[in-house]
Amino acid sequence: MKRVLTTILLILITMSVVIAEEESFITLSSTTSTDNSGLLDYLIPKFKDKTGIDVRVIAVGTGRALQLGERGDADLVLVHHKTSEVKFIENGFGIKRRDVMYNDYVIVGPKDDPANIKYLTKAVEAFKLISEHKVPFISRGDESGTHKKELELWSLAKIDIQKYSGDWYREAGAGMGATLNIANGMNAYTMTDRGTWLSFKNRDDLTLLFENDPPLFNQYGVILVNPERHEHIKYQQAKLFSDWLTSNEGQQAIAEFALENQQLFFPNAQREIATVETE
Secondary structure (H helix, E strand, O other): OHHHHHHHHHHHHHHHHHHHHHHOEEEEEEEHHHHHOOHHHHHHHHHHHHHOOEEEEEEEOHHHHHHHHHHOOOOEEEEOOHHHHHHHHHOOOEEEEEEEEEEEEEEEEEOOOOOOOOOOOOHHHHHHHHHHHOOOEEEOOOOOHHHHHHHHHHHHOOOOHHHHEOOOEEEOOOOHHHHHHHHHHHOOEEEEEHHHHHHOOOOOOEEEEEOOOHHHEEEEEEEEEOOOOOOOOOHHHHHHHHHHHHOHHHHHHHHHOEEOOEEOOEEOOOOOOOOOOOO
């Protein structure tokens, strides 16, 4: 009998350890840009070393990332389309949005630049010339933050881009890395966040042709999923990660992340939280 009780006790202890290990992670739905650039692979180990909490990432477009938050399939989101983020909060799915960092979008395309956009100063004018020359343009077409920004620019250029869908304008329905690969293979233009472009290696004849226009500014925000909508949300652990990203330590880590001596993201959080307490 004593041996049976000992065995049961060992089983219970093992189960409690397994449960504890399973609970020591949170799920983050974020964008392919933060994933493809390597930023999250750089940041998460630093956070885990400090808190013991791992962060499991689902990398999709911003629209899909917010849908995962709506369904309670993520504990927090890190995305980059503020209009969609505000709507997410107004609909009661998220709370406490914070600016985290920014970079910008760039337009890349064939080195011979058939639409002749490289000497322009306005992104809208670049889109107009691409349309006039009917040069292939690859859109992500996936409701991501990048896709939403691209559609805003076509609208500002007063071009009904859906009229050309399937012609010179092609929708990949894919992440940023895959879209760049398609653009490279088709000798086409596309718009990408700078971070993914800097980390993208399969360039061949693809080159950066347009940059540094204010409408191409790309802000990232972190939002906690509302635990009142989904009781299983790990709110306190998710808040620790949100706090860390916006703390002096997290912001410094973001600033130090670079590829080929180029900084990919620029921290700009409001410094509400100075430190992160471990549990």
